[in-house]
Amino acid sequence: MRTRRWVPWLYAGPAILLLIFFLVFPSVETARLSFMDRGGDSYVGFQNYIYAFTNSTMLTAFRNNAIWVVVFTVFTVSLGLLFAVLLDRVRYEKIIKSIVFIPMAISMVGAGTIWKFVYAYRPAGASQIGLLNAIVVGLGGQPIGWLIERPWVNNFCLIAVGIWMWTGFCMVVLSAAYKNIPRQLMEAARIDGANEWQIFRRVILPLLKPTIAVVTTTMIVFVLKIFDIVYVMTNGNFSTEVLANRMYKEQYAFANYGRASAIAVIILLLIIPMMVVNIRRFKQQEAIR
């Protein structure tokens, strides 16, 4: 289509201007601030980065982010896959899909409230109003401070909330890919005497590989930025700190813009490899079209 040279910019312009103001300029400015002192007045070299890699709370945050990346990603993707494959075999597929998918529509604040209630803790002897502790006590155990018990119990409890919210996403994407697999392939394997597990390992899994890769990278990018769940439920106390929440604290609680910016840059640098993967995928799509 022939158009005057400036016309395209009229269409793309407003979007690009807003992006420059809200994303490009701040990112560049943040990178600059990460080499400055707390008020952004004088140059301090790599001091903020040295802090980020040596301070003990920061190291806890790094460790927790690593736990999040592994546990969250493994559970969301494999539970999503489990739902996608198993639900295809039952008649009530739609209802269960809706149920698993609902948490995607809820705010983190809402989800935080829901789960704080599940994890509610009362001292032994008092009647437990939190579901989880009621079960534990009902089975004859001692009530557990789910969000306080560090570092494994509380971190896993927080990650469980994330899994609850995001498994639906993985399920929907993987289920769509699963339904695209020609049924004849599975039938053929069945006729050749393969059992269900072999069909899953040898037929379904290889064919779903590209989609699993996409879902996995999406989950990793998301979880590297994880903030709200931790902010709402523990605010990083009791060794549950994560990078994004630490950054928010440096920025607002301690007003140390240099350190906050350095952490932001680190998060971005962790995400970039994932971005490269995604852009490569995009280029492949372009080539196909």
Add this chain to the structure above:
Amino acid sequence: MKRGAMGFLTRTPLHFVLIGLALIWMLPTFGLFITSFRSPEVVGETGWWTVLLHPFNFTQYTLENYRSVIFEGGMGRAFLNSLFITIPGTLIPILLAGFAAYAFAWMNFRGRNLMFMIVVGLMVVPLQMTFIPILTVLNDLSKVGIKLGGTFPAIWLAHTGYGMPLMVYLLHGFIAGLPKDLFDSAAIDGASSLKTFFRIVVPLSVPAIASVAIFQFLWVWNDLLVALIYLGSTPNVGPVTLKVANLVGSRGQDWEILTAAAFVSMALPLVVFFSLQRYFVRGILAGSVKG
């Protein structure tokens, strides 16, 4: 033949696993829902599951918590604020992203591909990274008499900017897939690009626009962070998420209030989700598996 007793037996574990998992997924929300209808005295005394012993004994339910959070707790006002933030915060970005996606898909200009890659690549910038510089600018602007911080237009623009990469990406995917003939014949008929956009692109892209709209709507409605930064904690403009977060801080042990407030904040997203689930799913798929 196979679907006899044997089939049923081998399938029992399957049903067991699926229904069990679904129950686990539902229970937390269900507990919240029940609790929001119980009176303060019993909420602190017994678990919500005790009502299931006599579920039809209606004297154990009350609407008092809802009355109290909506009219006295300020949730009513916050609900209106949320609407006032979310509706323009959804419509403005759709229009601008639609224009941009149209340009990227069907107009030739220098640097188009590079520009598009940058726009999509911006999806990975952590939002938190942008706040300090932008707040500094807003602060400087207010010194010269342009007050944007703490106002609705500021948050509309912010949500427009932050939502743009994903929206342009999703809409571009759809608009680029429209048949080329349509655009050729529109050009032969002498239709202007604006006319082509509103008469051809928009009507044909309704499904994609709907799914992007739901995404953005849920994102903006459920957002806490952007509201926290751009509106501050001023109660008269704060949305429901801010209100609930404040209640968690100030009345953390009053579960009947928290649960009712959380449910008020979840009501509209749930309605939107259930009535438009089809489009929501389509949007997710367009964003991640479209080949």
